[in-house]
Amino acid sequence: MYRSNVLVCGGTGCTSSNSEQIIEKLNEEIKAVGLDKEVNVIRTGCFGLCALGPIMVVYPEGAFYSRVTADDVKEIVDEHLLKGRIVKRLLYQETVVDDNTTKSLNETKFYAKQMRIALRNCGVINPELIDEYIAQDGYAALGKVLTEMTPQEVIDLMLASGLRGRGGAGFPTGLKWKFAAANKADQKYACCNADEGDPGAFMDRSVLEGDPHSVLEAMAIAGYAIGASQGYIYIRAEYPIAVKRLQIAIDQAREYGLLGKNIFDSGFDFDIDIRLGAGAFVCGEETALMTSIEGKRGEPRVRPPFPALKGLFGKPTVLNNVETYANIPQIILKGADWFRSIGTEKSPGTKVFALGGKITNTGLVEVPMGTTLREVVEDIGGGVPGGHTFKAAQTGGPSGGCIPAKLIDTPIDYDNLIAIGSMMGSGGLIVMDETTCMVDIAKFFLEFTVDESCGKCTPCRVGTKRLLEILNKITSGNGTLEDIDKMEELCYYIKENSLCGLGQTAPNPVLSTLKYYRDEYEAHVVEHRCPAGACKALTNYTIEADKCKGCTLCARNCPVGAISGAVKQLHVIDTNKCIKCGVCAEKCKFGAVVKK
Amino acid sequence: MQKRISNLPFHDTPEQAGKLDEVIAGLKGQEGAVMPALHQAQEIYGYLPLEVQQKIAKGLNVPLEEVYGVSTFYSQFSLTPKGRNHISVCLGTACYVKGADKVLDRIQQKLGINPEECTEDGAFSLTACRCIGACGLAPVMTVNEDVYGRLVPEDVDGILAKYME
Numbered sequence A: 001m002y003r004s005n006v007l008v009c010g011g012t013g014c015t016s017s018n019s020e021q022i023i024e025k026l027n028e029e030i031k032a033v034g035l036d037k038e039v040n041v042i043r044t045g046c047f048g049l050c051a052l053g054p055i056m057v058v059y060p061e062g063a064f065y066s067r068v069t070a071d072d073v074k075e076i077v078d079e080h081l082l083k084g085r086i087v088k089r090l091l092y093q094e095t096v097v098d099d100n101t102t103k104s105l106n107e108t109k110f111y112a113k114q115m116r117i118a119l120r121n122c123g124v125i126n127p128e129l130i131d132e133y134i135a136q137d138g139y140a141a142l143g144k145v146l147t148e149m150t151p152q153e154v155i156d157l158m159l160a161s162g163l164r165g166r167g168g169a170g171f172p173t174g175l176k177w178k179f180a181a182a183n184k185a186d187q188k189y190a191c192c193n194a195d196e197g198d199p200g201a202f203m204d205r206s207v208l209e210g211d212p213h214s215v216l217e218a219m220a221i222a223g224y225a226i227g228a229s230q231g232y233i234y235i236r237a238e239y240p241i242a243v244k245r246l247q248i249a250i251d252q253a254r255e256y257g258l259l260g261k262n263i264f265d266s267g268f269d270f271d272i273d274i275r276l277g278a279g280a281f282v283c284g285e286e287t288a289l290m291t292s293i294e295g296k297r298g299e300p301r302v303r304p305p306f307p308a309l310k311g312l313f314g315k316p317t318v319l320n321n322v323e324t325y326a327n328i329p330q331i332i333l334k335g336a337d338w339f340r341s342i343g344t345e346k347s348p349g350t351k352v353f354a355l356g357g358k359i360t361n362t363g364l365v366e367v368p369m370g371t372t373l374r375e376v377v378e379d380i381g382g383g384v385p386g387g388h389t390f391k392a393a394q395t396g397g398p399s400g401g402c403i404p405a406k407l408i409d410t411p412i413d414y415d416n417l418i419a420i421g422s423m424m425g426s427g428g429l430i431v432m433d434e435t436t437c438m439v440d441i442a443k444f445f446l447e448f449t450v451d452e453s454c455g456k457c458t459p460c461r462v463g464t465k466r467l468l469e470i471l472n473k474i475t476s477g478n479g480t481l482e483d484i485d486k487m488e489e490l491c492y493y494i495k496e497n498s499l500c501g502l503g504q505t506a507p508n509p510v511l512s513t514l515k516y517y518r519d520e521y522e523a524h525v526v527e528h529r530c531p532a533g534a535c536k537a538l539t540n541y542t543i544e545a546d547k548c549k550g551c552t553l554c555a556r557n558c559p560v561g562a563i564s565g566a567v568k569q570l571h572v573i574d575t576n577k578c579i580k581c582g583v584c585a586e587k588c589k590f591g592a593v594v595k596k
Numbered sequence B: 001m002q003k004r005i006s007n008l009p010f011h012d013t014p015e016q017a018g019k020l021d022e023v024i025a026g027l028k029g030q031e032g033a034v035m036p037a038l039h040q041a042q043e044i045y046g047y048l049p050l051e052v053q054q055k056i057a058k059g060l061n062v063p064l065e066e067v068y069g070v071s072t073f074y075s076q077f078s079l080t081p082k083g084r085n086h087i088s089v090c091l092g093t094a095c096y097v098k099g100a101d102k103v104l105d106r107i108q109q110k111l112g113i114n115p116e117e118c119t120e121d122g123a124f125s126l127t128a129c130r131c132i133g134a135c136g137l138a139p140v141m142t143v144n145e146d147v148y149g150r151l152v153p154e155d156v157d158g159i160l161a162k163y164m165e
Helices: A012-016 A019-032 A070-083 A130-135 A140-148 A151-161 A173-182 A203-210 A212-226 A240-255 A286-293 A322-334 A336-340 A373-380 A414-419 A438-452 A458-475 A481-497 A501-505 A508-526 A553-557 A583-587 B014-027 B034-045 B050-060 B064-073 B093-097 B100-111 B155-163
Strands: A004-009 A039-044 A056-059 A063-065 A189-194 A230-235 A260-263 A268-276 A317-321 A350-357 A363-368 A390-395 A401-404 A428-433 A541-543 A593-595 B085-090 B124-129 B141-143 B146-148
Touching (some): A004 A012, A130 A240, A140 A212, A151 A173, A173 A317, A189 A286, A203 A322, A212 A317, A230 A240, A317 A322, A322 A336, A401 A508, A438 A458, A458 A501, A458 A508, A541 A583, A583 A593, B014 B050, B034 B050, B034 B064, B093 B100, B100 B124, B100 B155, B141 B155
Antiparallel strands (some): B141 B146
């Protein structure tokens, strides 16, 4: 038993800001004061509040230290761990009530409205120790399934729970399992899609880094339900920490007999292997993913036949996303009614979102379905920083769309998002303020899809390229009103005729911005003006004569020497040399540099 | 993305050649061996010269067309050598709306190269990547294994200076 437990976040965000070094330093300092038998340092998965990283929580007090640096460690050890005095200076300010009281993390705005099912163990346990997972009821669901339930009962429970795929499309998980179970074959596969390609989304990575065993357990349950003995996890090679922890988890589960032959003495065999992706967005599409596991170019193929009939290596296959799997052990243990009591009627349960962009509390949040966008952005996310105003939220990544400020009270679930022209997607939620140009954002996503289109079918390969060309024309000030109409027509053509989900959804960013921000497109082509001031070709910087004091600060900071003028004289920007980086406007203390 | 193909002459050491032979021997006859072979070959050489791809094709007894098809399909596989310091600027959505493009512009100006290129002295190479998942730190760039977050363009000069000999 330890007197104190010190939890340090070892997720990718905090690791990137040196949490490893903090852990090393902690161990050193704790040893130096002779507390190494009394204080336990634990490297956990993501706490969610990435904006405040690196994060450290000390129990039993529950003191939440934020933005800790290696230099702060000695003070925390000497004051808090040795003398029992919490270092107030380093606490997350919202947890400080007054000089003598602090409130718990669950009472802070960021955590109060959250409900953690998929993330229940992230930031709580050490993901590299299977015993800590087992202590949190880990593998109890697998035990229950193998010893008390038939495969049909498992499928019925999943159907009754109403769980829908968290990867984006929202297909009922139970139905997927039912189809694969019904097909007879000598070999079947239960696979996990961890190819989180949507830029700005990191839910799945955090689950794998913070609680890998929950995914392994659920895959074994899926294997039992459909009659598969082998599973594959297809994961991005860009996630080295997740890959490492997953491999450790697989090795430990094998050692404990929770993977392999005759699990729980039930006669059921199941094993899991990892397959690394190599950076191709299209491999998130199920048929492309399976082709890639087979070692080929990850191109999708025509469905039907669906993977439930002919999937990996031509055998019946179930493929679920990481977050979907992470929900399953809890559903088995607590029942379908419990799960249905959370969220909305058609979308039960919770959803994890990766909050990013122009928002105060960037990070990972899990909320019941039906929570409004306003609650997520304003209450949990802390609103838009820097005095800017909320303009739109983008969900669903390159396949999704923008939700404008006027629809901020929409309750978030699968069907509502589709109805307003976006989609749930895997859960990336990027907040934009008034300085973001919606035409530029549409162009950004089209650049992405043009790069990532696999090239197999023409509507997607050529169509997205033509779309991007029109968008480039508009953002460079050469577009016409006809171009906008042509683009809209092309969008519908691509949607209807593409082979796989990538092409069918690629025009969504254009269509949704056209729907809500058509006036911005028109300003670009009619007035040759970018209302947000983001499109470089349509923006010019000038110095206002009455405000310029001739301090030379702008000229000294201009990276290309485009500003001329003597001391105490009016300065002038040479528009031919100017690269429109905006440094002059940022540096000017008198507001003399204006963007037009 | 159109892949840039290296026109530098290929040289390998006997040690590298030996390692590649081992990799090929270990994977021979396995189903779906091309991708793992390319992953490991890239670890040995740092990139995938055509000569290496030919050797893999021959060794695994698959057509070169198939190997080349895989190596040019996935963005992780590089057909050009990297610099001694490899810079990767994240252009994921979260970084983009926070001005990652301006950070990239500054690096391009400073080094005089475009993404997917290497400086003439071989000191730096540059790529624009898609989301490394550190969105809480946006905008983010990495130099080799080091991660730099919450960047503004002015930070670039200082960061690059650390890697200039």
